[in-house]
Amino acid sequence: MRRVDDVAVSETGPQLLQMMENAGRNLARNAMAARPGLRSVTVLAGPGGNGGGGLCAARHLTNHGIDVTVVLDRDPDDLSGATATQWETLEAMDVQRTTDATAAVVEADVVIDALLGYGLDGAPDDRIGEFVDIAAKAAYLVSLDVPSGVDATTGERPGVAVEPDRTLTLALPKTGLTDLDGPLYLGDIGIPAVVYEQVGIDYESPFEGEYVLPLVVE
Numbered sequence: 001m002r003r004v005d006d007v008a009v010s011e012t013g014p015q016l017l018q019m020m021e022n023a024g025r026n027l028a029r030n031a032m033a034a035r036p037g038l039r040s041v042t043v044l045a046g047p048g049g050n051g052g053g054g055l056c057a058a059r060h061l062t063n064h065g066i067d068v069t070v071v072l073d074r075d076p077d078d079l080s081g082a083t084a085t086q087w088e089t090l091e092a093m094d095v096q097r098t099t100d101a102t103a104a105v106v107e108a109d110v111v112i113d114a115l116l117g118y119g120l121d122g123a124p125d126d127r128i129g130e131f132v133d134i135a136a137k138a139a140y141l142v143s144l145d146v147p148s149g150v151d152a153t154t155g156e157r158p159g160v161a162v163e164p165d166r167t168l169t170l171a172l173p174k175t176g177l178t179d180l181d182g183p184l185y186l187g188d189i190g191i192p193a194v195v196y197e198q199v200g201i202d203y204e205s206p207f208e209g210e211y212v213l214p215l216v217v218e
């Protein structure tokens with residue numbers, strides 16, 4: 001996926017913000033479908049592309065009348081790139097942000113885990129590790145792309161890792177997502193076949209009219 005991202009961003013497009021927007025909108029819809037009638041969602045957002053997808057979902061959920069609270073793993077001023085761009089809109093919308101992750105998690109109908117995705121490198125550090133432990137208190141936990149703390153390729157958990165009620169992975173099913181507890185979904189983030197072909201993947205889109213597909217893990 002990192003090579004796919006690199007080709008998309010450096011050669012053909014779509015750009016990161018475009019892919020992230022598709023990720024976040026799919027995530028918002030999947031979270032609303034997970035718990036019909038849900039009233040409140042807390043988004044735990046990390047500093048990278050995974051966090052950006054969570055922040056994008058926070059905007060779409062807010063636009064659909066849901067009470068959203070955002071928890072960042074750092075000061076918003078320390079965000080950069082597409083993730084900072086997603087945050088700036090939430091700031092303009094005056095979306096609620098708190099540093100009290102425990103309260104935000106226990107009070108929400110659904111919690112979104114957008115801490116770490118395929119950029120995981122080793123055991124989650126103490127700060128992210130604390131959020132992983134807090135996420136265990138969620139009434140219903142949705143992980144974006146990869147359950148935070150799980151290696152997207154090997155499925156190994158070098159340290160703590162969340163145990164989501166469902167996972168929405170992006171673009172291609174990650175090989176490390178074989179022994180998850182809850183259901184797994186695949187989200188279309190708008191990457192054309194030509195990008196996959198450039199990285200040597202013989203790609204045929206599985207999305208036929210649907211933007212999110214349930215995946216059956218053999």
Ligand SMILES: NC(=O)C1=CN([C@@H]2O[C@H](COP(=O)(O)OP(=O)(O)OC[C@H]3O[C@@H](n4cnc5c(N)ncnc54)[C@H](O)[C@@H]3O)[C@@H](O)[C@H]2O)[C@@H](O)CC1
Pocket residue numbers: 001004005016019020023046047048049050051052053115116117118119120121122123124125128144145146170171189
């Ligand atoms: N084509 C795709 O698949 C796309 C993926 N996107 C998302 O972007 C994610 C990958 O984004 P990134 O590469 O920015 O990385 P992540 O968002 O997965 O990780 C965030 C950051 O966490 C830090 N980190 C890594 N290991 C850590 C550890 N052990 N303890 C504490 N912090 C750690 C690193 O600084 C890393 O940049 C994907 O999982 C997906 O959610 C989207 O942005 C859209 C495009």
Ligand SMILES: [K+]
Pocket residue numbers: 050113114115116117143144145146147148
């Ligand atoms: K995640």
